[in-house]
Amino acid sequence: MSDNKPKDELLDHAYDGIQEYDNELPGWWKNLFYLTIIISVIYVIHYMVLGTGDSQRVEYLKEIDPNYVEPMVETAGGGVFSRYTSPYLAQQENLTPRVRHELDRVVNAPFDEHIFRAMNTATAEDLEKLKVLFPELYTQFDSGAFAAPSAPSVSTAGAIASSLTAPLTDDAALEAGKSVYDVHCFSCHGNAGEGGIGPNLTDEYWIHGAEMQDVLRVIFKGVPAKGMIAWEKTLSQEEIEQVASYVLVRLQGTDPPNPKAPEGEKVE
Numbered sequence: 093m094s095d096n097k098p099k100d101e102l103l104d105h106a107y108d109g110i111q112e113y114d115n116e117l118p119g120w121w122k123n124l125f126y127l128t129i130i131i132s133v134i135y136v137i138h139y140m141v142l143g144t145g146d147s148q149r150v151e152y153l154k155e156i157d158p159n160y161v162e163p164m165v166e167t168a169g170g171g172v173f174s175r176y177t178s179p180y181l182a183q184q185e186n187l188t189p190r191v192r193h194e195l196d197r198v199v200n201a202p203f204d205e206h207i208f209r210a211m212n213t214a215t216a217e218d219l220e221k222l223k224v225l226f227p228e229l230y231t232q233f234d235s236g237a238f239a240a241p242s243a244p245s246v247s248t249a250g251a252i253a254s255s256l257t258a259p260l261t262d263d264a265a266l267e268a269g270k271s272v273y274d275v276h277c278f279s280c281h282g283n284a285g286e287g288g289i290g291p292n293l294t295d296e297y298w299i300h301g302a303e304m305q306d307v308l309r310v311i312f313k314g315v316p317a318k319g320m321i322a323w324e325k326t327l328s329q330e331e332i333e334q335v336a337s338y339v340l341v342r343l344q345g346t347d348p349p350n351p352k353a354p355e356g357e358k359v360e
């Protein structure tokens with residue numbers, strides 16, 4: 093800033109009668125401006141050159157998959173830097189089991205499967221494009237070789253401890269079953285069996301069968317890939333028999349508010 097420059101010197105233009113002084117910008121203003129320039133340089137180096145900071149995209153990916161690790165990046169200078177992974181995010185397991193498993197399954201699916209999946213849902217126009225890009229995969233797809241990956245199923249290996257073929261019907265057993273349900277099951281199947289993360293247990297639709305043995309098997313062995321826990325380690329055989337009976341005798345056929353849409357096959 094030159095001190096000998098006269099202050100408040102009028103410039104010789106006027107717009108709509110408004111005139112303007114030719115004054116220096118204040119020092120604090122210019123310093124702020126220089127600071128933003130310096131920050132922009134640091135920003136570019138941190139996020140774009142070194143890759144030491146997470147971009148919005150990576151932050152998002154880490155949020156939906158706590159184990160996501162951004163691949164190592166080779167920088168222009170030839171150095172290799174691994175991206176920062178927050179230990180907090182790595183521990184954060186706040187996704188429901190079903191979402192997590194579904195995510196893992198989809199993200200880790202082989203490339204072919206991704207393409208088949210895309211073909212499966214593509215519009216006719218997009219399908220044409222995919223056909224050109226992946227002729228071999230298209231041939232397979234077209235021949236019907238692609239079947240959607242089969243739903244992970246309840247383990248059929250090994251006998252289950254209970255041989256009951258009909259639910260218990262005495263009140264004491266059903267009350268005991270309700271207590272088990274209200275502690276362990278309501279969080280996924282709803283207070284009244286209306287469903288939530290897990291399927292609706294009050295309707296006539298069953299994914300794994302409506303017989304006592306089917307229900308017992310699901311509860312004993314779980315459907316780990318879908319988020320239904322195997323309860324044989326947590327609950328006693330008696331408790332499992334009681335809660336299975338409670339589901340079949342007390343919950344089935346009721347009409348709770350906010351029911352989850354039916355899943356599986358209708359069983360009369």
Ligand code: HEC
Nearest residue numbers: 276277280289290291298299300301310315318319320335
């Ligand atoms: C963490 C969530 C969760 C909890 C807790 C849970 N379930 Fe499930 N349950 C599921 C999911 C998810 C399914 C669907 C599995 C599938 O899609 O194959 C399921 C399926 C079932 C089925 C089979 C339904 C069908 O349509 O065939 C029964 C029966 C069942 N659960 C009973 C129970 C009982 C009894 C308990 C408590 C001891 C319980 N569940 C606790 C998530 C849960």
